[in-house]
Amino acid sequence: MQYQSFPGVKGGSASSQKLAALRLPPLSGKRFLDVGCNEGFFCGYALFEGASQVVGMDKSADAIGKARVRFPDAEFVNQSWDTLPDGRFDVITLLSALHYAEDQEALIHRLMSLLTDDGLLVLEISMAPGTQNEWVKVQRAIDERFFPTRIKLGHILKDYAWKVIGHSVMQAGDPLQRYVVHVRKLKPYAWLLIQEPGSGKSTICRRMFGGKPGIPVISGDRTYLQISQGKLNVSDELRALVSEGFTTATIDKTTRKVLEQGMAIELVQLWSNQAGFRDFALDSYVPAEFHQQIKDALQALGYFPVEVSWNASTPLTKAQTATSKARQYEKHLKKEQTAFTGEYVQVAKQLKKELKPLIQWHLDSPGNGALHTSAGTIRVAGWAITKEYLQASYLLYVTGPEEAARLFTPDRARKDVLNAVFGNTEAAPMFWQEHPCGFSFELPANWLEHGIEFGLVINDARIPLAHLSTSRPKAAGLSSQLVQGLKRLRS
Structure with missing residues (x-):
């Protein structure tokens, strides 16, 4: 019986509806692999999307022969998943086939090993009812197969980032609901607390991450201080930028100067080195216009950056503003001193x-x-x-x-x-x-x-x-009130 559906050929699977349910990412310029590709419906879609390389594999020689006719620009191999292609792929699909594997868990891990660091594995699977971490034997129309409970699936995927996207399209005779699951490699998280000075970053870091094992808090202020003291191994250019006029009261200026001079990549690498390339929380002011640049640099290192956002209280007064106001007040006091009679x-x-x-x-x-x-x-x-x-x-x-x-x-x-x-x-x-x-x-x-x-x-x-x-104060000066009164009389 025809399995995949094409225009003019109806199959057992509603292929176009399934394609929509899969929620595939953009494929332009990506390497695409479909494991159990049948006649290549999804490989053809990858070509249509502009994928740079498309590989389909299936153990059915008849299906592979038809796929090669339909989509000659793709590469099709007639083999089982016991032997997987060489190289890395950006997107891999395994659709309604996992239950045929002798070791389903091992197959998932092998496919994950073929993914690029930012790659995506798309599974279409059924899950058995139950609250235990187990495989459940399910009677189908043509045979019996084992399906994981939701708990078992979570156990298998515990070392990855995964999400059940939603229901897939049911087929005649299905005993269980089909689901679409997206699976990615788990990356270290960089929790970014990078708002204005005095907005509560340090307090939030202490509350969220203080005492949690494995999540160090990297302080931008301390990093700059250690650079200025020669305690961190950095480039001469970065050390010179940080050390020039450095004080703990002007770190916001130092940050802006460093980023304006294009040192974001080295700064991010330094934070990562201090964290040991693992999850970390960053407590460091970053001007708003450089937020995306910092995230991009972290992603390039293999991190998953998460910017923590909150409604900050009144921000800390800038050091320059506070100094200016203090001087203005001092002038005011000197001016008003002449009115003092004590x-x-x-x-x-x-x-x-x-x-x-x-x-x-x-x-x-x-x-x-x-x-x-x-x-x-x-x-x-x-x-x-x-x-x-x-x-x-x-x-x-x-x-x-x-x-x-x-x-x-x-x-x-x-x-x-x-x-x-x-x-x-x-x-x-x-x-x-x-x-x-x-x-x-x-x-x-x-x-x-x-x-x-x-x-x-x-x-x-x-x-x-x-x-x-x-x-007593010198009587040479006049009080400010008297001076203002004289000005009014003259005018």
């Missing part, structure tokens, strides 16, 4: 020149130029280190509006000070490892209005360090 702290240092090598000190609070209010108290805090013959326990004195000076004892260990003065705590003299050099005490705030002297008492001798007082 007082400032003024610190005048008084330590004699000959004593400076012997005494190191710093006043953390109050700072010179700090805003002052007379209400409440003012905190005096800092540290003092004495050296050589002055190295001894000391007191701090403050003379204010009262006749007698107030005395205070340093009571705070300052490891940060010892590290800064002596290199590290262990290198400091034992005296300063055992004695505190930091101090902090409070005074009535209104003392500053009269002026106070602050210093050390060593062996009953006073050593002045500074004079603290208050001052």
Whole structure:
């Protein structure tokens, strides 16, 4: 009985309807193989689509003879699937024939090995009902054959990317529904989180991929930092582009510069090398106009790129914009400063020149130029280190509006000070490892209005360090409100 249908010849299979159900990809320029081709209906379609090479194989000599007559531009071989053609194919079809194989699973794997990296295997098969991972013997009109359950098919194809496309065309006597299944080689995935800086890429990476074995997160920021530090093996050109003016605050500029100079392929190769050519997530800003270029480069390496998209919150302010706004605000403050009527702290240092090598000190609070209010108290805090013959326990004195000076004892260990003065705590003299050099005490705030002297008492001798007082802003400037008022009067 005629199997495939052609114009004027009706067969048992509705070939044109099956062709539509197969959902074949574009075949122009592709290498096409039909295993169990019968009279070559689908090989003829591949020629019609412009395939560069078309091969059909069938164990029926009669069918192959008719196929050669119908489609002389195709190559037809009379052999079983025990011997498969050499070379790689972009599209392979195995239609309603798998159940005839003695080892169906092995045949699928052999056909998959013939595919190019981007190739597609199209199966037309029936699946038996059942919830077990098993083959089920099914009685057909002419014989008994084994068919996989859906679970069994999934087990066979677990190492591939596959999808049941839909139903195929039923034929008279079919005991089971026919399905079309597309199968591709499984590629490593590159999950692309490449939106604007500050849009949540790192957080999403941690939530989606943190702790998942086998899916490293490649940080673009860290990659650039390691390039600038000479820790990654890259071309001199890429290293120069990244290192020029590199800071962690301007990585968005670095990225744009690298991609504008055509370094996308090397950058993608570098990310892939860090991942070990396996699934990875990319946490790196890529300007929108370069997204496709990055995907193309990943595909060329054999990856399946997946761009992760989300509605980002307010994007991170660009470093250049933040710097500009900070400068504008600083100018604004200087301009408005003339309208301020309060007082400032003024610190005048008084330590004699000959004593400076012997005494190191710093006043953390109050700072010179700090805003002052007379209400409440003012905190005096800092540290003092004495050296050589002055190295001894000391007191701090403050003379204010009262006749007698107030005395205070340093009571705070300052490891940060010892590290800064002596290199590290262990290198400091034992005296300063055992004695505190930091101090902090409070005074009535209104003392500053009269002026106070602050210093050390060593062996009953006073050593002045500074004079603290208050001052008002210079009266030379006019307030911004007054300036604007004068302009309005002039106009």
